[in-house]
Amino acid sequence: MARKIKQEHLQELSDAVLDMDEERTVKAAHEALDEHIDPYEAIQGGLSDGMARAGQLFEDEEYFIPELLMCSDAMYAGLDVLKPHLKQVGESRGTVVIGVIEGDTHDIGKNMVRIMFETGGFKVIDLGRDVPPQRFVDTAREEKADIIALSTLMTTTMEGMGTVVRLLDEADIRDGIKVMVGGGPISPGFAKRIGADGYAVNAAEAVKVARELVA
Amino acid sequence: MTIQEKVSAPAMSPLERFAAYNKGEAIDRLPCVPIIGNTAARVIGVKVSQFRGNGHLIADAQIAAYRRFGYDVIRVFTDLYTLAEAMGAGVHYPEDETAYLESPAISSIDHIERLRPADPLKDGNLPQHLEAMQRVVKALGKEVPVTGALTCPFTTASFLIGAENLVRLTIKNPEAVHLLCRVALESAIRYAEAIIDAGCTPSLTDPMSSSTVISPRLFREFSLPYLKRLIEFIHLNGKSVTLHICGKTEKVWEAMADAGADCISIDNDASLSGARESVGHRLRIMGNVKPSEIMLQGTPADVRRAVFDCVAQAWDSPKGYIIASGCSLPTETPFANIQAMMDAAREIGWPVAPEKLTQ
Numbered sequence: 001m002a003r004k005i006k007q008e009h010l011q012e013l014s015d016a017v018l019d020m021d022e023e024r025t026v027k028a029a030h031e032a033l034d035e036h037i038d039p040y041e042a043i044q045g046g047l048s049d050g051m052a053r054a055g056q057l058f059e060d061e062e063y064f065i066p067e068l069l070m071c072s073d074a075m076y077a078g079l080d081v082l083k084p085h086l087k088q089v090g091e092s093r094g095t096v097v098i099g100v101i102e103g104d105t106h107d108i109g110k111n112m113v114r115i116m117f118e119t120g121g122f123k124v125i126d127l128g129r130d131v132p133p134q135r136f137v138d139t140a141r142e143e144k145a146d147i148i149a150l151s152t153l154m155t156t157t158m159e160g161m162g163t164v165v166r167l168l169d170e171a172d173i174r175d176g177i178k179v180m181v182g183g184g185p186i187s188p189g190f191a192k193r194i195g196a197d198g199y200a201v202n203a204a205e206a207v208k209v210a211r212e213l214v215a
Numbered sequence: 216m217t218i219q220e221k222v223s224a225p226a227m228s229p230l231e232r233f234a235a236y237n238k239g240e241a242i243d244r245l246p247c248v249p250i251i252g253n254t255a256a257r258v259i260g261v262k263v264s265q266f267r268g269n270g271h272l273i274a275d276a277q278i279a280a281y282r283r284f285g286y287d288v289i290r291v292f293t294d295l296y297t298l299a300e301a302m303g304a305g306v307h308y309p310e311d312e313t314a315y316l317e318s319p320a321i322s323s324i325d326h327i328e329r330l331r332p333a334d335p336l337k338d339g340n341l342p343q344h345l346e347a348m349q350r351v352v353k354a355l356g357k358e359v360p361v362t363g364a365l366t367c368p369f370t371t372a373s374f375l376i377g378a379e380n381l382v383r384l385t386i387k388n389p390e391a392v393h394l395l396c397r398v399a400l401e402s403a404i405r406y407a408e409a410i411i412d413a414g415c416t417p418s419l420t421d422p423m424s425s426s427t428v429i430s431p432r433l434f435r436e437f438s439l440p441y442l443k444r445l446i447e448f449i450h451l452n453g454k455s456v457t458l459h460i461c462g463k464t465e466k467v468w469e470a471m472a473d474a475g476a477d478c479i480s481i482d483n484d485a486s487l488s489g490a491r492e493s494v495g496h497r498l499r500i501m502g503n504v505k506p507s508e509i510m511l512q513g514t515p516a517d518v519r520r521a522v523f524d525c526v527a528q529a530w531d532s533p534k535g536y537i538i539a540s541g542c543s544l545p546t547e548t549p550f551a552n553i554q555a556m557m558d559a560a561r562e563i564g565w566p567v568a569p570e571k572l573t574q
Contacts, residue, residue, distance in 0.1 A: 020386065061466075064430040066382040073383070105307075105315050108378055108428075155507050155545035156312040184462075185507035185545070193512075 017050025020070035029081035094146035099127030112203035162194035247560035270346030292364035299374030301339030352414035367421035368441035427462030482541035501537035515555035522559035
């Protein structure tokens with residue numbers, strides 16, 4: 001019986017996120033706590049599961065950016081309820097430093113990728129947009145990051161991604177850090193040319209690529 | 216004119232070429248448009264930021280770029296933000312790169328009453344862009360179509376309130392999105408009228424309406440009605456309309472045709488042969504050599520191959536086909552690659568021999 005109730009609560013959390021329903025997600029999160037469901041499990045099996053399903057619909061072109069953003073709003077609202085009750089933080093898959101390269105302020109794509117990373121179990125440090133290459137390197141070193149994820153929508157700024165790779169080389173920390181790139185003008189060929197370790201065409205794929213990179 | 220004379224006649228002017236092509240008469244080659252915006256600054260050796268507020272310089276650069284490459288449409292364009300800027304959005308102008316949006320005109324829908332339709336003769340940099348258009352028309356209007364870029368309502372709405380805000384509102388508060396699109400449409404119609412008064416044709420661009428961003432369902436709700444009214448207005452003024460949308464567009468091609476577009480410009484996330492199949496009987500198609508991967512980063516040989524491939528996919532599209540880049544060219548696109556695009560169009564010539572295209 002208990003198992004069934006738990007399953008139902010996790011399902012409701014997941015469905016509420018998928019249905020972009022912030023209020024319902026918050027309500028479901030409170031109910032899960034009332035039923036003494038482990039908050040960590042509620043996040044993983046409920047909220048994250050809903051985002052993963054949303055990511056799949058995004059890949060299938062049933063959901064688009066507005067839907068994915070609304071799902072993430074619901075997911076974060078649920079997270080705000082559950083997080084204070086977490087006894088221990090679950091094992092992180094790794095630390096990602098993410099940002100939009102200097103000279104570019106388009107950050108919807110980057111925000112999507114951040115959301116998918118966070119729900120995919122990564123610790124994410126978001127440097128925002130218009131970020132100088134050196135800051136990626138400094139932050140990655142300070143935070144012992146596993147991945148640097150770079151985004152740009154503009155061809156004028158894509159060379160800045162190559163600069164990050166070069167600076168990592170110069171700082172002699174290239175080996176421990178995987179670099180992944182994405183954004184409108186970026187192609188797999190470009191990623192290869194600048195020496196990046198990974199390329200993803202969209203946010204849903206980015207988290208898969210990241211998992212492979214740190215596996 | 217004898218056949219002999221015809222063969223040795225000089226190349227057609229772009230206007231002659233389009234006139235003949237539209238009538239189904241013989242042409243010397245397919246129309247070809249590497250879409251040149253800020254790359255024009257490189258042609259006359261100035262910094263991109265010098266274009267700001269300087270219609271004279273934009274005109275000089277566009278005229279010089281056309282004279283250098285001899286493509287078939289001039290498009291006066293520096294960035295997507297001119298209309299939103301004229302309505303209060305903050306635009307950042309880096310010294311030598313394309314401008315970008317710094318801050319939307321309003322931060323919340325509560326402030327929507329602060330928005331006023333732009334006055335093209337007074338607001339922002341619109342007067343300077345109109346001056347550029349007038350100057351280009353005066354210099355070259357008798358030989359080549361001159362167009363002025365016009366950002367469409369849904370995209371301008373995203374610059375007025377911020378893209379993330381707008382896409383959330385599409386679900387949370389659809390009526391607010393319609394209010395934003397309405398005021399953006401009013402600005403667009405006024406600017407379209409001014410562009411036409413300048414002797415130009417408005418050239419429509421609507422990147423936020425891409426299926427890379429919003430669903431085809433939201434396109435029909437928030438993009439289509441405003442595109443329709445804008446295009447209707449332009450048609451009433453006797454001009455035909457080219458509509459460019461970046462990214463994925465396959466699922467909205469029919470809607471783009473329903474909006475009234477006479478020609479759609481599609482980028483490399485969309486398939487030319489697919490477009491020919493599904494809407495080629497309703498409108499002309501242009502595209503879609505990859506602006507970044509091929510035009511910016513490729514070699515002239517890559518460009519030639521890409522042009523041949525595009526032509527193979529779409530040359531026989533019922534309402535016609537224009538060789539073009541998939542989107543505006545990156546500023547630093549090598550001249551050799553632009554030249555290679557034109558050379559490939561001339562090499563293919565007319566009539567197109569399909570068996571030669573796959574070599």
